[in-house]
Amino acid sequence: MSKIDSATAEELARLKRERDAVVLAHYYVAPEVQAIADYVGDSFALAKLAVSLPQRTLVIAGVQFMGESMKLLNPKKTVLLPEPGADCPMAHMATRDTVEAARAAYGDDLAVVCYVNSTIEVKSWSDVCVTSSNAVKVVRALPQTHILFIPDRNLGRYVAEQVPEKHVLLNDGCCPFHAAIAAREVAELKRAHPQAPVLAHPECTQDVLELADCIGSTAELIAYAQESSADELIVVTMDGVAAEIDRRCGGAKRLFFVDESSCPEMDKITLASVVACLRDGTGEVASPAPEVAERAAATLERMLACAGR
Template identity: 65%
Template sequence: MLTDELRAEVARLKAERDAVVLAHYYVPPEVQELADHVGDSFALAKLAATLTCRTLVFAGVSFMAESAKLLSPEKTVLMPEPTADCPMAHMVRRETVDAARERYGDELAVACYVNSTVEVKSWSDVCVTSSNAVKIVRALPQVNVLFVPDRHLGSFVAEQVPEKNVILNDGFCPIHQDISADEVRALKEAHPGAPVLAHPECGPEAMALADFAGSTSQIIEVAVAGEALDYIILTVDGVRGELERRCGGTGKRFHFPPTRPVCPDMARITVERLVACLREGTGAVDLPPAAVAEGARRTLTRMLELGAR
């Protein structure tokens, strides 16, 4: 439980460093409580580029902090847990991208899910998030689109944009892919009529049982606006805190698979590590080599431009 003394210390340290704390929905709820802004990857990427503070503290995994540094290179970007990573971010080979470019030439665009390393972004033409991937792929002038790294989000995009030839890469989020369709069916039997809200990183068997598929923030908005009292949520359990805060007093209940979907990297971002990061200035994120930074920044900037249309 967060004490008044701890909250006061965090406020003092933020003021001393001119720092803003950004937290992803998947980090522990007590870390979210101490953050200035909580959101999904897209919302935090947009926000980080507009803030005027000197320091950004990113309570999330490495690709999120890297993106913030690319969009705000003049700021100090700190990670409370520098080793927090995303396995899917590394599930792309350069040979896959090069082979697709050789085959399709200028008729190919490489759309890179923001859950990727800065190097992978530099190989690509545009970044996307789960909230804007369909919109951005649809807006691309090329018919052929190599979607990296997540094959499940890529499949979801392909279904929504059938006029495009979406080429899939063999990457995935281990947490979402492991959500069991049998457990989802059991939840549907236990809560008849409860809408199933799924993140498109889920595997096809679980996705086939969903009533709605969208980003973490979109799942939250659907649950907040919905009239049902029970909801089955197919994404990382960390979003429970925001759902309960937004729906407090409504009687709404949120049911996650019994094999609890927890991101172990996000779970390592604790209050203690956040405070230590603010106190000591540890976990600084550096810019990559100039050529990599330039390419990756271009894909992020194009995402923001296309996403705003």
């Protein structure tokens, strides 16, 4: 984990006291941002955690939909995004027309399942939200036979394979950065490091997942790396996770990533932008319209009911 100079650390501590603030960072942001965070995790875990925190100001070092989710679950708190321009392309890759067409075709026997990596508006069109770690459990628990999975076709395809009793309709959306990882590159790493297990996120394409020893959410991949006896690991997700794996393993594991494995949107978030948003109060996330917030929050509550809190 990166070291932070004392002047910056002191300024951050002062600003957090003055604003009654806490900093929460996603696993994919730069190591120096993770280093100054009070909590590091995936998007939904951080949003849930924030509900229990006493601070009135929440700084989320992540992309737009993460700030939206945090505001949705913490409507009375101030939520700040250090870089409001950092956005997740996949979060927007679903249309109302796709949802309405599926509802018209399958009626009450359809559930619209929305990956948490989506905008508040997309969530508001849906019946239930899921994360990459609980998607299979939630879909299996739903009473409907037909499932429209939005917005990520790759996670949707993985879920469909695990729950063959359901008819899963896939949406034409994806994480462009996970989808760009080529099976050829992973196979080359396997040949170079034959003893290294392959850990892959289900946002990757099917041919990549076929090479994996472990498929799981970001948190699950980190936990696997921590618990594995292997000295070398091939990690097929965004390389920001290296900071947390190194922290948990004391730097004892050699980690290998494909050449292009960073999220350029997460890379926009810098230590300087975290300091600036705390200092100036910039990047505040607005509350969504009440009717949209109500419908979107219901999808999260249904997820918790299906998957457990």
